[in-house]
Amino acid sequence: MMSTQSFDLIIVGAGPGGYVAAIRAAQLGLKTAIVEREHLGGVCLNWGCIPTKALLRSAEVFDLMENAKDFGLSCTKPDFDLEAVVKRSRQIAGQLSGGVKYLLKKNKVTVIDGTARLEKGAKAPKVIVKDKAGKEAAYSAAHVILATGARARTIPAAGLAPEGKFIWTAKEAMTPDIMPKSLLVIGSGAIGIEFASFYNALGADVTVVEMLDRVLPVEDAEISALAQKSFEKSGMKILTSAQVEGVKPGKDTITASIKTKGGKTQNIAAERIILAIGIVGNVENLGLEALGVKTDRTHVVVDEFSRTNVPGLYAIGDLTAPPWLAHKASHEGVICVEKIAGNKPHALDHGNIPGCTYCRPQVASVGLTEAAAKDAGHKVRVGRFPFMGNGKAIALGEPEGLVKTIFDAKTGELLGAHMIGAEVTELIQGYTLGRTLETTEAELMETVFPHPTLSEMMHESVLDAYGKVIHV
Amino acid sequence: MPIKILMPALSPTMEEGTLAKWLVSEGDMINSGDVIAEIETDKATMEVEAVEEGTLAKILIPGNSENVAVNTVIALLLEEGEDKSALDGVDVSAPAQNDTPTPQPSPPKGKKEEGVKSVPHPEPVEGEVPVKSVAEGNRLKVSPLARRLAKEAGLDLSRITGTGPNGRIVKRDVEGVAPQASMAVAPSTPGGYDLIALDGMRKTIAARMTESFRDVPHFPLTIDCRLDALLTARKAINEAAADDGIKISVNDFIIRACALALKKEPAANSSYTPEGLKHWHDADVAVAVAIDGGLITPVVRQAQHKGLAAISTEVKDLAARAKARKLMPEEYQGGTFTVSNMGMMGIKSFASIINQPQGCIMSVGAGEKRPVVNGDELGIAIVMSVTLTCDHRVVDGAIGASFLKYFKQFIENPAMMLL
């Protein structure tokens, strides 16, 4: 017989969705437990957002070192130690995971180590946790939130799955066994492009294969085109409208056969392949089928407050619908918990979730692309401002990039903002805030931006949309 | 340095108001304490007294200006020895709070005649408690985008309920509104009409009554009270005290009976709040007074401690000043219970709308001769029906009934009210 411990709320999975929800729940006075089978902080802190940004920072500093003389500095024979670069990344991940542990403790959230599954319960499903030794314990709660996240998509049938040597997913790519001289990245979404950017900066011969007709396909087409040009200038090879049909491992390299635009087949050999062809939700072995939880392929179906079709059961983050981003997971978690606690949260507005890619140059956006805005029937006014026209960008030695804004011509609503260039991932929040507050072009024009900063381009882009740009 | 005269706040929640009229002109010498202007809010007209002395050099905000934000510089005063050149380059942006003394509002005076005379509205209700949501201090919370969309669609924002943070009106609130439904009048009514602009009081009544009627789960409880004994007592008291100028009305008895019954049944003297139920210590009884252009509910504080004569004098004074729109905000805000009496207009019974956040409101009908059953006999008595509207979130039926039972005991046995 298992004894049953009970809580107000149990959360399964301690990624940015789960642990943030747990802290908020504790703040609201709910007796809360969180179950985690691996590391606190989830993919984001351990195998995603944070360690990749640590790697990319090393690549960026290396790039600056290589171009030191542009700044009047000298740096003879810049070099790197990949092992040390990776070690730094792992240390940062470890430090932040420890931080999550402290935060959960401080907020008196009970952390349960082990792998959870669900069984039919009273108010909400019961949570059965199996620990490392294989021992099971049952827990009950009035509410259960699933935040089990996702993992890299693989296609074993086509040989596109890690086999221990040539083929990497993100996890292997951030703890590499060698510095590959040649690298094939399959998929040009944020994850693929970030790794392509990292290894390219360290000197690998990088080829990116993208099935659609442009890189970073969720971004505005104009930004995609600029990004591709810039990547190619830095030495990457990019094949769009191209599909990997099969791979053949050799002794030191693996050869991919790729069907390209004209229907021709091209073979590319590389020391390593990185698979970045999307994610699948961690829906398995949770007991969802027996409970009748509605899913859509590998993602759980939820309403605007993250409720599943089963009473007392909720799902947030990568386990649910896109965008699959850490800040979306956290926000959903908070809203879900506020609703459970009887508050009146507003549902998350998916149009106001910014997306960032930390390649070089960086890409960031929020809202509709120009094409999507037109498809939705808007008459648009588009503003553009190039980095070349900005004093700070020139001083930084970052003259490449663009800030593009899209307004509804009639109402002045900021429909979307799209940026490429240095530090744009830090800038996008300004437009996100503007959209959340429903500012129009008038307030954006009245806002005083400090000089000299990159942010002045955000102002100029708005001015440009209305024919008032100064520095072009 | 010229002295800045700032738009004063007439109440702690006021954010803007109408600068109705200047009572001095540029060039006038002003002494501290002089009444220099009139400010209007949704509830009252107040006189503004000068704090400093000097020559009024420049009026920056003319009379009849609406929506003047508190602390806006409205005029400049030159000190002795200064001439007009001192005005050059004076920064007239609003200084930080308490930077310069703000003129003091003096007790209000009568509201001046408006262009359009409104019919006194016999609605039996509610005045003013600090308003919490959209219309606080008359300032509408609305996003710039929603404001522009509303303007283009010709929508009146004051009629739209905001669903954003703190009731802010956002895009989705405006998009859902059909223009016809939102507009005050149909475009062509045969015979024409007068469009009476919504003044602050009308807007407040509209917003608060709608909110209360929509959001408060309310129910009425009606009980009949025989007035014969009370009328006899009243006659005796008024005859005896005539020389002291005392004339107690039936309504004064009702206020006292309410206050005493609230002490007997304290659960009826309460308010619902999300944090919990507030059981008020004092019976602060608000009395609905119909005034030109609306109504207001001045409050008899701690009515449980006040005798009939005190209540009578106080209500007369409050009602007279209410009709002249001379009440101070603290005189009509924050009652715990309201009495609305339409007996004098011949109404038999009615159920008022709750005056939030109060838990109950009593509607008093006319005392009239009615057939009654005494034992097995049919007789005649003077009977008055009263209806208690209760906020079910805080006052359940049994509590309301218990209050009414005590109320009826006091009314039918007026001697008990002397205790």
Ligand SMILES: Cc1cc2nc3c(=O)[nH]c(=O)nc-3n(C[C@H](O)[C@H](O)[C@H](O)COP(=O)(O)OP(=O)(O)OC[C@H]3O[C@@H](n4cnc5c(N)ncnc54)[C@H](O)[C@@H]3O)c2cc1C
């Ligand atoms: C390489 C890479 C880079 C990325 N970069 C960014 C970025 O820059 N910005 C961004 O916003 N997003 C980024 N992401 C995406 C981001 O990591 C995810 O969106 C985010 O982690 C989702 O959070 P989550 O809480 O839903 O799930 P996860 O972070 O995946 O956490 C789920 C947790 O649940 C645990 N778990 C699963 N099943 C069980 C079970 N049965 N019992 C107990 N525990 C269980 C897992 O061990 C895991 O810890 C990146 C992802 C990758 C792979």
